[in-house]
Amino acid sequence: MRLTLSIKAILNCFLIVPLTSIAQIQKVSQKLFDTIKLKEHVVTLASDSFQGRKPFTVGETRTVDYLVNQLTEIGVEPANNKSYLQPVTIVQTNYVSRTIDVQSRSGSLILENPKDYAIWTHNEDTMALLKNIPVVFVGYGLVAPEYKRNDYANVNVRGKIVLLLVNEEDQAGSFLQKGKPLTRYEQTEYKIAEAARQGALAFFLIFGRNSLPFPFEMLQEHSSGETIHRDRAEPAIGGGISREAFHKLLKASDMDSNIYMNASYSDFKPIELSLNFSTSIIAKSKYKTSSNVFGKITGSKYPDDVIVYSAHWDHLGIGKPDEKGDSIYNGANDNALGVAVILELARAFKNLKIKPARTIVFVFFTCEETRTPGSIWYVQHPVSSLKKTVANLNIDGFNRFGRTKDIVIHGTGNSTLEDDITVEVKKQGRYVSPDDPKDGFYFRSDQIRFANAGVPALFFSRGTDYINGGVAYEKTVKEKYWGYHTPNDQFNEGWRFDGTVEDMELLFNVGLRLANNRVWPQWKPQSQFRSIR
Numbered sequence: 047m048r049l050t051l052s053i054k055a056i057l058n059c060f061l062i063v064p065l066t067s068i069a070q071i072q073k074v075s076q077k078l079f080d081t082i083k084l085k086e087h088v089v090t091l092a093s094d095s096f097q098g099r100k101p102f103t104v105g106e107t108r109t110v111d112y113l114v115n116q117l118t119e120i121g122v123e124p125a126n127n128k129s130y131l132q133p134v135t136i137v138q139t140n141y142v143s144r145t146i147d148v149q150s151r152s153g154s155l156i157l158e159n160p161k162d163y164a165i166w167t168h169n170e171d172t173m174a175l176l177k178n179i180p181v182v183f184v185g186y187g188l189v190a191p192e193y194k195r196n197d198y199a200n201v202n203v204r205g206k207i208v209l210l211l212v213n214e215e216d217q218a219g220s221f222l223q224k225g226k227p228l229t230r231y232e233q234t235e236y237k238i239a240e241a242a243r244q245g246a247l248a249f250f251l252i253f254g255r256n257s258l259p260f261p262f263e264m265l266q267e268h269s270s271g272e273t274i275h276r277d278r279a280e281p282a283i284g285g286g287i288s289r290e291a292f293h294k295l296l297k298a299s300d301m302d303s304n305i306y307m308n309a310s311y312s313d314f315k316p317i318e319l320s321l322n323f324s325t326s327i328i329a330k331s332k333y334k335t336s337s338n339v340f341g342k343i344t345g346s347k348y349p350d351d352v353i354v355y356s357a358h359w360d361h362l363g364i365g366k367p368d369e370k371g372d373s374i375y376n377g378a379n380d381n382a383l384g385v386a387v388i389l390e391l392a393r394a395f396k397n398l399k400i401k402p403a404r405t406i407v408f409v410f411f412t413c414e415e416t417r418t419p420g421s422i423w424y425v426q427h428p429v430s431s432l433k434k435t436v437a438n439l440n441i442d443g444f445n446r447f448g449r450t451k452d453i454v455i456h457g458t459g460n461s462t463l464e465d466d467i468t469v470e471v472k473k474q475g476r477y478v479s480p481d482d483p484k485d486g487f488y489f490r491s492d493q494i495r496f497a498n499a500g501v502p503a504l505f506f507s508r509g510t511d512y513i514n515g516g517v518a519y520e521k522t523v524k525e526k527y528w529g530y531h532t533p534n535d536q537f538n539e540g541w542r543f544d545g546t547v548e549d550m551e552l553l554f555n556v557g558l559r560l561a562n563n564r565v566w567p568q569w570k571p572q573s574q575f576r577s578i579r
């Protein structure tokens with residue numbers, strides 16, 4: 047009886063019956079969310095027939111059709127007049143050849159593509175040529191007055207090429223914040239835009255094997271063959287080089303390879319290398335259209351106030367085969383599961399007896415795996431103005447290993463949305479684990495586009511303290527079931543949805559609370575995003 051009442055209470059708007067026992071919540075979540083549907087979505091979206099859901103392939107057509115059918119069936123309204131699609135214009139560049147020639151005092155130095163470097167352009171010309179351009183190492187390429195930091199001080203890089211380190215961490219974590227979380231200055235986009243503001247003709251990011259946001263190997267793979275991008279404020283030519291290649295350049299300039307070490311110190315000074323680069327790129331670019339897919343439930347009282355739930359639908363497609371010869375990157379966790387979760391959250395909201403007071407948008411972004419042009423586009427063309435956008439709740443991967451005692455929120459300490467979800471977590475008798483301040487995950491998926499635009503954004507992640515197996519089980523998970531960005535990210539019958547629905551309930555309740563309130567989530571005083579709102 048009590049259980050029935052609880053479900054009714056949930057369906058009727060507010061979760062007012064305190065839920066204390068985990069067993070009880072378990073049952074409630076499973077009633078609220080259909081685990082069979084969740085599984086169906088994942089199995090379909092991550093099947094070989096969807097070919098890894100790569101934009102501009104048959105995988106996109108199948109995925110987008112599936113999402114439109116599901117949103118129609120669930121019965122939420124199209125968010126773009128009569129359409130569930132938001133067309134996103136993207137530039138796709140295919141390369142014929144790309145080379146860098148390095149001239150040092152002692153002659154020319156051979157760098158090999160793709161072993162030593164990756165290079166790309168967003169010029170739509172078929173040729174991008176630079177001849178004998180001086181090169182400056184600008185450390186981490188930061189201009190951050192609040193941290194009294196200017197890596198471009200006393201140097202003019204106008205008309206030159208800059209080399210800069212990715213990220214902003216050393217062994218101790220963020221050096222800007224002395225071991226505390228990474229700052230928004232660690233974003234590659236920020237660094238590239240800064241290089242453009244400084245007038246650089248081209249930039250090369252220096253990657254290590256373990257560097258964030260990803261290792262050099264991944265950059266090589268992602269930029270081979272084609273690149274996908276949007277017009278933005280950045281130098282026409284960009285690229286990355288490996289640490290090993292950077293060492294070669296330093297050696298050729300008679301410099302100590304330890305100048306890295308100094309780059310994190312505030313008294314770091316940019317260094318002009320005694321060499322020149324010439325680049326040649328032959329490429330064909332064209333404008334193409336991909337799609338974000340979105341539906342909405344219009345708010346009954348405050349239709350202009352919008353809460354955005356999101357997950358990206360795209361993945362890596364067909365690529366380098368693994369040792370078993372599998373070349374389809376199914377992306378079952380990344381992010382078929384996230385998509386499944388948002389679809390079923392949409393259904394739960396649609397099933398509410400009383401419509402939410404504010405509008406709720408459910409959006410599936412394109413091209414997250416290629417520098418997030420889908421969410422950049424959405425933020426530039428939102429359903430309601432960003433001032434009226436209450437919050438973004440984004441997921442990228444989700445729990446599939448069973449129930450956990452905890453959950454992790456990335457980018458801790460940024461917004462009051464974390465307090466909202468903490469209340470819900472406690473109601474479930476669970477706890478919030480701190481994220482690793484060094485992980486930087488907050489900067490790595492679509493939520494960052496909302497945060498950069500000032501909209502409070504929550505990036506929710508699974509817990510690691512399992513009811514069966516505790517934190518030790520996380521190790522097994524990582525060793526046995528991890529397939530991040532490999533063909534091994536596949537659905538298997540070992541997946542468990544009991545933890546999935548329990549976590550979904552948290553997201554549901556946070557959204558519901560925001561939707562039936564006129565509260566505006568805030569950036570916390572210490573948050574670096576506060577000044578933007």
Ligand SMILES: [Zn+2]
Pocket residue numbers: 358380381414442443491
């Ligand atoms: Zn992802």
